[in-house]
Amino acid sequence: MILHPYNHIFPKAREALERHAPEAVPEDTSGGPFDYSRVIRKHWGCPGNLIIIEQSIVVRPDILETFESCPSLWCTYAYELCPGFWTYSGTGCLKLAPELRARHTVTDTLYPYMDLMFLNKFLPMLPCLHGTVE
Numbered sequence: 071m072i073l074h075p076y077n078h079i080f081p082k083a084r085e086a087l088e089r090h091a092p093e094a095v096p097e098d099t100s101g102g103p104f105d106y107s108r109v110i111r112k113h114w115g116c117p118g119n120l121i122i123i124e125q126s127i128v129v130r131p132d133i134l135e136t137f138e139s140c141p142s143l144w145c146t147y148a149y150e151l152c153p154g155f156w157t158y159s160g161t162g163c164l165k166l167a168p169e170l171r172a173r174h175t176v177t178d179t180l181y182p183y184m185d186l187m188f189l190n191k192f193l194p195m196l197p198c199l200h201g202t203v204e
Contacts, residue, residue: 071116075099075109076125086128094172108166111116114171119160124162134161136151142198149203156202 072091077100087094095113099105113120123129127149137145147163148156173182 071095071113071118072121072123073097073109073113074123074125075106077105078125079157080126083126083128085121086130088131090131091123091134103140112151118168120166120171122161122164122166127163129163129204133203136200139164140198140200143167144197145200146197147200147203158199159197164197 072090074087074094076096076098076161085163087121094116097109097112099109110122119137127147145165145169146159148158149160149162151157151160
């Protein structure tokens with residue numbers, strides 16, 4: 071499943087998503103500070119890979135192909151969070167395999183802000199970094 075959490079529309083990113091991942095499930099997270107976690111909890115148990123493409127990520131076909139073909143349980147693409155600061159383990163463009171999600175229940179992994187989940191629960195296991203995205 072491809073999940074597209076957003077609280078703002080970035081036209082270039084939305085056009086790329088519609089072109090390369092029209093099956094993506096959009097989820098509005100603009101209602102409050104816990105909406106992002108609510109959306110992730112809602113889809114945590116989905117079958118297959120959970121692929122997250124956030125609002126500002128300009129997705130490319132090779133990204134989705136790489137996520138599907140990579141045997142790693144946790145894959146990511148780095149992106150510039152703000153000018154000069156790149157994140158390599160953020161939630162903007164990532165794949166979480168069902169085997170990884172099955173090891174962590176929603177209640178023991180989801181904090182109000184998803185990056186805390188990765189820092190506190192998954193960092194003993196580093197993601198497979200495939201490159202960068204715009």
